[in-house]
Structures are given as structure tokens and as C-alpha cells.
Amino acid sequence: DTGVSQNPRHKITKRGQNVTFRCDPISEHNRLYWYRQTLGQGPEFLTYFQNEAQLEKSRLLSDRFSAERPKGSFSTLEIQRTEQGDSAMYLCASSLNGQANYGYTFGSGTRLTVV
Amino acid sequence: AQTVTQSQPEMSVQEAETVTLSCTYDTSESDYYLFWYKQPPSRQMILVIRQEAYKQQNATENRFSVNFQKAAKSFSLKISDSQLGDAAMYFCAYWPFGNEKLTFGTGTRLTIIP
Secondary structure (H helix, E strand, O other), X not given: OOOOEEEOOEEEEOOOOOEEEXXXXXXXXXXXXXXXXXXXXXXXXXXXXXXXXXXXEOOOOOOOEEEEOOOXXXXXXXXXXXXXXXXXXXXXXXXXXXXXXXXXXXXXXXXEEEO | XXXXXXXXXXXXXXXXXXXXXXXXXXXXXXXXXXXXXXXXXXXXXXXXXXXXXXXXXXXXXOOEEEXXXXXXXXXXXXXXXXXXXXXXXXXXXXXXOOOOOOEEOOOEEEEEEO
């Protein structure tokens, strides 16, 4: 297992376009998290899944954002009608149920630039 | 709401010397965990050290140790014998037991001077 994998690493898109990011967690981890990190800030929680169920969403996750984890394995984060304010690093992390207190394993992130 | 404050946007230290990064947090919870994460440039965030709030003993991982002051809500990271590979952004994070959200500080950029 090579850890948490995120694709693409970088994405440049024009304002108004839709984008989709993918995260492949560590295979035995049933919890998956999405965070957003803007320049000069720490990561901010967006949403998390336990298996295929999305259990919590931040108010940062506007209706233009949707996340899925259809089979409890990989997850996708889609942003519709992108805005310049969506430019950020999108981080995915995973953990085992009941072991989040040991910390998450993060991916390398997808850096989104909206022009 | 829980908040995590890192008051040092940037720090620098001479190679082989010791540096301390500060972190304070605000919470009304009694059971929680605190973490320090390291984020090297263009690389993934990795866990450096964790502290359980109910343990009075400060956590240590090789050259990394913490000074946890629960009453003061302070959680500083000490890096001894600094190495060039320690250069990174360091984030302090708070995790209340039973919650799934990590709350991060704004980070401290650590530069190692050869």
C-alpha cells in the first residue's frame, strides 16, 4: 500500500468550469476526510465518510460542492461552476474507525487554480 | 468553537540547535488529543507527534518533544538537534474525542540555517 493517493496533483481551470478530484485512501481505512487549505492557512474540514456514508459536511461545503464515496473505497470531490475563491489545495486523508486519535494519513493534495 | 492559534508565522534555527514552536488552543472539552503535523514543500502532511490530554506526561518522539500545559491550553513543540530535513510548515491540530474534525492552526514555517 503506497498511502493516500490524490489525482490530479495540479488542476488549472477557467472560472465557471466543473472540476473533479479523486482520492484513493489506504485500503483498510474506512474513514475518509476532505480538507481545504488556502495560502497561509491551515487545513479546514470539509466533509468525511465512514465507508460509503457521508456523515458530516462543513458549512464551507456550499451547494456547488459534492463529494461521494460510492463503494466505500475511493472518493471524488466535485466543484461545479468554479469561482476564483475556490483556488486552494484540497487534501484527502484517511483513518481506521476508532483510531482517528492516532492521527490521519494525508495525501499530497490537489492544487486547484481557478483563472 | 474550538480554535488553535500559532503565533509564530516563521521561525528559523541554526542546524544542530534547538527550536520551540508555540501553539495555544481554546476548548471547553476535557478529553481530546493534540497533534503536530509537518508539511514539507510540495509534499504530504505527516504526523510528527501526538499528545493525549488526559496524560500528564509529555510525549516524545526521538528529537521531537512537546510541552503540554493543559490548564494554560498550551502545546509547544521542541525540535532538538535540528536537521536540514526538518525545514517545513508545522501545524498544530486539535481533535476532541468522539469528533471527527481536526482543527488546525495557521502554521509556522521553519527554516533551518546550515
